[in-house]
Amino acid sequence: MSLFLTFLLVSYPLVIHFSIRAGRPDIAIYFIAGVLLLPLILSLFRLRRPALWMVVMAALAVILAVLGYTYAPSMIVIPPILIFSSLFLFFGYSLRAGGTPVITRFAELILGDVEPDVRAYTRKATLAWMVFFLTMLLISMVLAL
Numbered sequence: 001m002s003l004f005l006t007f008l009l010v011s012y013p014l015v016i017h018f019s020i021r022a023g024r025p026d027i028a029i030y031f032i033a034g035v036l037l038l039p040l041i042l043s044l045f046r047l048r049r050p051a052l053w054m055v056v057m058a059a060l061a062v063i064l065a066v067l068g069y070t071y072a073p074s075m076i077v078i079p080p081i082l083i084f085s086s087l088f089l090f091f092g093y094s095l096r097a098g099g100t101p102v103i104t105r106f107a108e109l110i111l112g113d114v115e116p117d118v119r120a121y122t123r124k125a126t127l128a129w130m131v132f133f134l135t136m137l138l139i140s141m142v143l144a145l
Helices: 002-021 025-045 052-075 078-094 102-111 116-144
Strands: none
8 A cells, every 4th residue: 555655646746747748737636636535435445434534635635626627727836835835834843842853853763862962953954944845835836926
């Protein structure tokens, strides 16, 4: 299953690229809608009761597919903006007082307990990633205009 999800994540940029090159941005929107439907479909195939988040994602997928039929050229710019803003917020939230920065978590996973100088470095690295995600978000927003 994880290999399949990895394949979907890797193929997403290719699907976007080729659907735009073919003049059919709706294909990319349908791909995203299909990915959003996957957890619900897999849950139903396993004869399990779907979680609420799966139903919400499925409803979002249906809305996306319906709107994608008409507004696909405008909607194709939304995913990069959502991805970069989510990553920016995720990394930023980890820098709050009392929180553990994301890069510090990775360092602790690899090294175990980290020294204070490594902790300071990883905090700055997390901040650098925030700047990167903010820059990419702004570029995506400018290109979306």
